Amino acid sequence: MKPLMRLLEGKLNDxxxxxxxxxxxxxxxxxKAVAIIEIPKEIKNxxxxxxxxxxxxxxxxKSVLNKISGRKGTYRLEDLELIAGDNNTEVIHKEHGYLLKLDPRKVFFSPREATERQRVASQVRPGENVLVMFSGIGPYAIAIAKKQPEIxxxxCVEINPDAHEYAEENVRINxxxxxxxxxxxxxKKVSSKLKLKFDRIVMPMAVGGEEFLDxxxxxxxxxxxxxxxxxxxEDxxxxxxxxxxxxxxLSNRKRIKIENRVKVLPFGVRKHKICLDIRAGVP
Ligand SMILES: C[S@@+](CC[C@H](N)C(=O)[O-])C[C@H]1O[C@@H](n2cnc3c(N)ncnc32)[C@H](O)[C@@H]1O
Known part of the structure; x- marks a missing residue:
């Protein structure tokens, strides 16, 4: 039996x-940490x-948040209700030697993607210019710059002002x-202003990211x-x-080679978040 269930034995019925x-x-x-849990409606009391x-x-x-909606909207946030502890839910999270400050009620962040970030970061070579679209509080950019200091x-481009502000702070503290x-x-707006072409582009938004492939x-x-x-x-x-x-x-007249197909994480019922590593403009 899981420790949480064991602790609740005698307080909850079978x-x-x-x-x-x-x-x-x-x-x-x-x-100081925040726990995020999804309590089924049947036992919400x-x-x-x-x-x-x-x-x-x-x-x-110090705080427990209950997920009461799926991720939604442009900022990909979920509704999180405070069910115990401190109302200040800003924390500093450590992963692979770097620090990430965030408030999960204001920004998207998934601690479960730490391994995927390392997988991408370990491919980056010295001298590369990298674009991270949908960069959030900066975890992919920071993982890359830490792993490959000769980059x-x-x-990074992020539309949520709160996430952008945390990214600024995270870049500073690291x-x-x-x-x-x-x-x-x-x-979509910034891309026409960028005068640069990139060695690598990371597109970490599994829902809706295809609109930005062009x-x-x-x-x-x-x-x-x-x-x-x-x-x-899954099938x-x-x-x-x-x-x-x-x-x-094809519509961009680019020859491509899909070099890796990665199953990243479970994503709902019989679905997975996946990543395709696409080599573009191959001869
Ligand atoms: C799934 S989250 C990923 C955040 C971050 N890459 C991470 O892994 O923690 C997607 C992010 O893209 C941002 N976003 C959505 N549409 C965008 C757009 N058109 N331009 C820039 N950022 C966008 C959202 O605000 C959100 O922070």
Missing amino acids: KELELVPRSYDIIGSKN RKELIAEAVMKLNKNV EKVY KLAHKIMLMNDNV VAFKLIKDGGMIHFYSVGK DLFIEAEKTVIQVA
């Missing part, structure tokens, strides 16, 4: 215990008890201001790499994303 989430995210440090148990199990958790520059350039703008093909150097994220159905994970990529590449 039927209720069955519905207690098996896992939840913790974002933050050993001094038990949410305070569950939150108390989460805090008892994780002494660093030329990482350019001492990367000379390597990362942040723009608080819409990828921009990516216009901004990628011949021989450059696009990391394109999407959501695939044929990559087929839809590949079809879209081939179509947009």
Whole structure:
């Protein structure tokens, strides 16, 4: 039995215990963290008890947030209700040696993508110019600049002003201001102003990212790499994303080679977040 269920034994009946989430995210440090849990509607009258148990199990958790909606809107935020603890939910999260300050109620952040960020960062070579579209609070850019200090520059575009502000602070606290350039703008607007072509473009927005593939093909150097994220159905994970990529590449007269097909994380029922590593403009 999972520790959370064990702690709730005797307080919840067997039927209720069955519905207690098996896992939840913790974002933050050993001094101050926030837990994000999704409590099913059937046991929502038990949410305070569950939150108390989460805090008892994780002494660093000072606030518990309950997910009451899926991710929505341009900023890809979810509705998170405070069910226990401190109303100030700003934390500093550590992953792979760098720090990320954020408030999960104001910005998108997924601690589960830390390994994927390292996978992308480990491909970056010295001297590259990289564009991170939809850069959020800066985790991909910071992972890249930390892993490859000889990078030329990482350019980031993010539309949510709160996420952009956190990105500015994160660049500062990780001492990367000379390597990362942040723009608080819409990828579609900013792309026409960028006079540069990129060695690598990261597109970490699995829902709706395909609308920006055209921009990516216009901004990628011949021989450059696009990391394109999407959501695939379990029966044929990559087929839809590949079809879209081939179509947009054709309309941009770009020859491509899909070098890697990656199953990143579960994404709802029988679906996965996936990534295609696309070599563009191959001879
Ligand atoms: C799925 S989140 C990813 C954030 C970040 N890359 C990360 O992994 O933590 C997508 C982000 O793209 C931003 N976004 C959505 N549409 C955008 C656009 N047209 N231009 C720039 N940013 C956009 C959202 O505000 C959100 O922060």
